[in-house]
Amino acid sequence: MNPFSYARPTRIEEAISLFGPQSRYIAGGTNLLDLMKENVERPEQLIDITQLPLKSIEETPEGGVRIGALVSNADLAWHALIERRYPLLAKAILAGASPQLRNMASTGGNLLQRTRCYYFYDSTVPCNKRERGSGCPARDGLNRIHAILGHSEQCIAVHPSDMCVALAALDAVVLVTGPQGERRVDFRDFHRLPGDQPERDNTLADGELITAIELPAAGYAEHSAYLKLRDRASYAFALVSVAAALEIDGGIIRSARIALGGVAHKPWRCTEAEDALVGEPAEQSAFEQAAQRILQGASGFEHNAFKIELSQRAIVRALTEATEGTAA
Amino acid sequence: MSQSPVGQPLDRVDGPLKVTGQARYAAEFPEAGLLYGSVVNSSIARGRIIRIDASAAEAVPGVELVLTHQNRPPVASYDEPYEDDDAGDGSPFRPLYNDRILYSGQPVALVVADNLELARYAGSLVKIEYASEPHHTDLRARLDSAHQAEVDLPPPRGDAAQALSEADIRLDVEYSTPVEHHNPMEPHASTVHYLAGGQLEIHDKTQGVQNCMRYLEGVFGMEGKIRVLAPFTGGAFGSGLRPQYQLVLAAMAALKLKRSVRVALKRQQMFTFGYRPRSIQRLSVGADNTGRLQALTHQAIGQTSTFEDFTEHEVEWTGMLYDCPNVKLDYQLVPLDVYTPLDMRAPGAAIGVYALECAMDELAYAANVDPLKLRLLNYSERNQNQDKPYSSKALRECYQQGAERFGWSRRSPEPRSMREGNQLIGWGMATGVWEALQMPASAKARLGADGKLVVSSATADIGTGTYTVMTQIAASALGLPMNRVDFQLGDSSLSTAPLEGGSATVSSVGSAVQQACAGLRQKLLDAVQQMPVSAFAGARLDDITFADGSMTLTADTQQSVELAQIIAAAGEQEVEVSVEPGKERDNYATATHSAVFIEVQVDEALGTVKVSRAVSAIAAGRVVNPKTAGNQIVGGVVWGIGMALHEETQMDHNLGRFMNHNLSEYHIPVNADIGAIDVLFVEEHDDVVNQLGSKGVGEIGIVGVAAAVANAIYHATGKRVRGLPITLDKLL
C-alpha cells in the first residue's frame, strides 16, 4: 500500500466535505484494502466512515425496509426482518464470500466491489478498467470467468457480488448523499455496462456516499430462490448465479423477477422476459422460454461460451425451486 | 508393563504449541532492527533487463536498499553450488544473477526497508525496462520440440505393438493434466539473522535445512558460516525440497547491508517458482475379451524449463501395477519459457496413475467387467519392471476391505443407473501405488542427567507428524514414557538427514532413531555392568526388557534398575548412528499400495460435482501412529479431490504468465467440498523394507484418487472427461 492519510469523521456532511480527488471512503475495507495491496487503488487519503450513523435497519412508511449502508453483510443476512420478508436477499448474501468477510463487509461497500478479472488485479499487465486505453488481454486470453452479456470491446469483466443480484431482483433503491445533495438511484441504474468507459463501475459521482438501500414492500418471501454455480462448493465467485422471485396464484405467475450474476458488468435483468412470464403457468416450458429470452444476444469468448447454456439451465432450475417454495 | 507407544493413535506432541499459536514459522522469529525485503518480479516471460530505475523506490523513507543483479554481493559463477539435493539435469536458476529474463514472475529486484508495507510500496515504484523476446509457454503448441527425458525407464518387455494389433479389445486414449501449484498455507519466507562475525543464522521454510545450508555455503562461498533452522514448516508438499529464491535474496541483502533481513513471499509470488508440470499422456491398452491385459503403452509428455530438465516417475507405474506381458513406456519433455517444475505430492504418480487408472476403468467397460474385478484379474505378484518380488504387497486386502467398507458389491454397473432427484450418483474406484524408499540417515540419542532422552536429526516436520512418530519410536526403543522423550529436528547442525520427502522419513530417519536408541541400550547395559553390584553381569541385550523407565532382566523381573540411576552413576550417555538401507532390500521391490472408492453426486443439468463419500484402504506396512497417518491419508484424498475437480493454474500464453495467482481463483477444496473420508490400514507385515517394517504414508493417499473421482463421474453421467480438472462446464 502507498502511504496515505486517514480521517474518521462522525457526521455525513463532514465525510463528504473531506473528500478530495485522491480520497476513498472506507467501511469494511475488504475489497479496497485488497486492491490497495495490489497497487490497483492508490488513494492519498482514506476517510473512515464507520463512525457515521448509518447502521440501522428500519421499516419504511411504504412498507419496505431501509438498510443503513454500514450494516454488515452478516448482520443483514441474519436480521429477522430480512430473513422473514426478503429471504432471497439473505440467501444471496450468505452465498457470497466467507463468514469472516461478511462480518466486516458493509452493505454499501458490497455494491462497490470491483471485478475479479485476473487482468484487472495484476497491475503488471494491461487492463482498460485499471488503465484506460492499455488494452484488454482477457478477450484473447483467459476469459472463463468473464461476461457473456453487455460486454464491450474495451472490457468483458463481470461484477462479482451476490448480494447485488438479489437487490437487483428486488428492485432496491440506492440512497446517495454527495456534494450536490441527496438522490435516490434505482438499482438498475446504479451499476453500468462498461461501454467505452470501463473504468467506471457505477453512476456515483465523485465524493458521493451510499447512505442506505431501500427495499420495496414486495419481498417475494414465499417463492424465491438464489442459485449460485461456482468452481467449488463455497468461498468462490459465481460463474453464474440466479436470483429468481415469483408471485404465484393458483399455479399462475402473477409477477416474476429474474436477475443474473457472474455474466455481465452489472447484475443482469431482462424485464421483457419477466413480463412475458406473467399470466403463464409456473411450469418448465415457461421457464425455458424466459431463459431463452434472457440469453438472447448473449455471446461468449473462447473459454466462457458454456455460461450461455449454463445460465439457461440455471434460470430454469432457480425458477423451478422458487415455484416449489422458498427453501428453509 | 505399559504398552509400547509405537502403533498407538497418540496426539501430536507439538499439538499444544500449534493450537495456541506458539509454534513459530520462518517469518515469525523477531529480531531487533530487522529489515523487510519485498521482491519485485518480472512482468515479461523472456528477454533482457535494459534498465532499472530504482530512484523513486529509494526515495521512499525507510528504504535501505534496492538490490538487483547490478549491485548484489558476489555469488558463485558455475552450476555446481546451485545444484541442490533435488536439482534435475541442467543449469539451475540463479536469482538476481544477470539481466536475462527466463520466465514471467522471475525475481528481478529486492526492496529492503525498515517497514514491511513501505517495502512493498517501494517495490511498486521500481521501474524496469525490458527488451522482450518471443516466448513459448504452451506445451501443446510445442510438442514438436519434445525430447526424450533423461531417465532410466524399464526397457520394453514383449512386443507391445504386435500384441495391441492382435488384442480383442484395444483402447487408445489421451489424458491431460494441468499445472498445479503447491500453495502450502505458509508462504515461503526466510528470516536471516546477521551475526557478529558475519555468520548467518537463518529461519527458512524448507523440507531440508541441510540442503539449504549447503546451497548457501556454495553460492556465497561461506562454508561453515551458515546455520539453517526450520522447527516448524507450514506445509510444503514438495515446495520446500529446493531452496527457493527468497532465501537467496534475503541472504544477499543481509550480507550486503550486514543487517538482519526477512523476505516473506506474497501469495501471488507462490506462483513464481516450482509447480506440478502440465502433462499430456497417451495410453494404449490391449486386452483379451475377458479383460486380461495383453499390452500397455504409456507415453507422457511433460513440460520443463529452458534451463533444467525436470523429470519424475510418471509412466513406470504402468509397467508395475498390473500383470502384463507386453509393455512399452515413453517419457518426453518440452522446454518452455517457464520456471522448472518441482516435485509435488506423489510427483509423477499422481498424474501417471491417474491416466493409467482411468484407462483401466475404460477397459472395464469395454470388456464388461466390474472395475474391481478387472484389477484382481490382472493382479501382479511381482514388480515386472524390476523382475523382483515385493517385500510385501497387501493390495488384494486393500481391494477387499475397501470394497466391503464402501459397499461396492451393491453397485449397479450401468452408467447413469443411480440417481437421487436431480443428482446422478456414481461409484468409481482406482488403485494407488507409491515407492517405499529408504535413504541414508543419521540420528543422535542422548540420555541426560535429568532423565530425559533427547533424540535429534536434521529432518523436518511439515505437518507429517515427524516430531510425534520419532518420539514414539525412541520412547518405545528405550521403554520411556512419551513425556520423557524430546525429539529435535529442523536444525542444520544436527545429525545428517535426507530431504523430508518421498514418504521416506519414517523409513530413513525412523530407522536411524531406532538404531541410535538401540546403541544407547547397549551403552546403558555396559554401564550397568560396570556398576559394583550388578545382577546384570553377563547379561546380553536379548535378556533385557526396557520398559517404564527401567531396564529389567526378562527372566527375573525382580532384577530391575531405573535408567535414571544408571545415568546418575555413569553420567550422560550418547550415541550417534548413520543408517544405510538394508542390503536385503536389493532383492525386492518395495511399494505402498491403496484402493480408493469414491461416490460422487453430479447435478444432471448443472454439472456440479460433489464427492459425497470416499474410502481409502492403505497397505503401508506397520503404521507407527494411526492418528497422524490417517490424517495424512485424509489429506491425500482431499488433494486428490482438488486435483480431480478444482486445481489448475491457468497460463495466459499471450503474456506467458500465470494469471489466477491467488487463493481466490486458484481453487483448492474448502471444508464444504469434503464429505466423509474413511481411511483404513490393512495388515501388512514387512521385515525387508526396514527394521521398523514401516513404509511411510505422505504420498500414497493422493495416488489414484483423481482417477477414482473421474471414474465415478463417468459412472454417474456416462461422460468420460479426459482432462483435469473436471469442472462443471465439461459436464454440461
Added chain:
Amino acid sequence: MTDPSANTGGIATCSMTIMLNGESRALDVYPWTTLLDLLREQLDLTGTKKGCDHGQCGACTVLLNGKRINACLTLAIMHEDAELTTIEGLASDEALHPMQAAFVTHDAFQCGYCTPGQICSAVGMVAEGRAQSADEIREQMSGNLCRCGAYPNILAAIEAAMPETRNRVGVFESGAPSGGHDGVREVKP
C-alpha cells in the same frame, strides 16, 4: 519488529488503544498498518497467521468484538477501543480452550499454519449460533482453507467442542451472539 519512529514521508503514526486479549494496549500505528501486521510485526503475536494477505484463506482469523474477521483486510487504526481476541488469548493460564483441546484430540491439523485461524473461526462460528448440522459447520467453516486437508478432523473437533464452547463465558461478553450489531437498532416487526 517495525520501529514505529521510522520516517514515512510526513505521515506520522497515530496513537490508539485497543483491548487485546483482555489487556488494554496503547499503540502507535501507521494508517496503513493492517490489524494483522500490527499483531505479527509490531506486537510479536505471531499466532495469527498470514496465509494470503487478501482475505482468501482465513489463516488470519481473529475475534473482533466477539466476531470472527480477517485481520489482513482491516486497518488497525480503524479499531480504536475495540476488543480483540487472538489465538494467544483463548487459553487460560491453566487450560486450553475447549476448541483448542478438541483440535489436539481430533488431530484437526497437520502443519499447524491454518490452525489458529481455524480455531478462532470455529469459536466465532459457535457464538453466531447458526451452524447446527455437519453440513452447516462445513459451509460456515469454508472461509478457512486447510491445504493439509484436515477438514474431516476439523469438523470432528468442532462438533466435539461445540457444547462446551457454547457454554463458555468470558470471551464473548462484549460480542453480540447473533443478528445484532453495536448501534444497529433492532426492529421488532
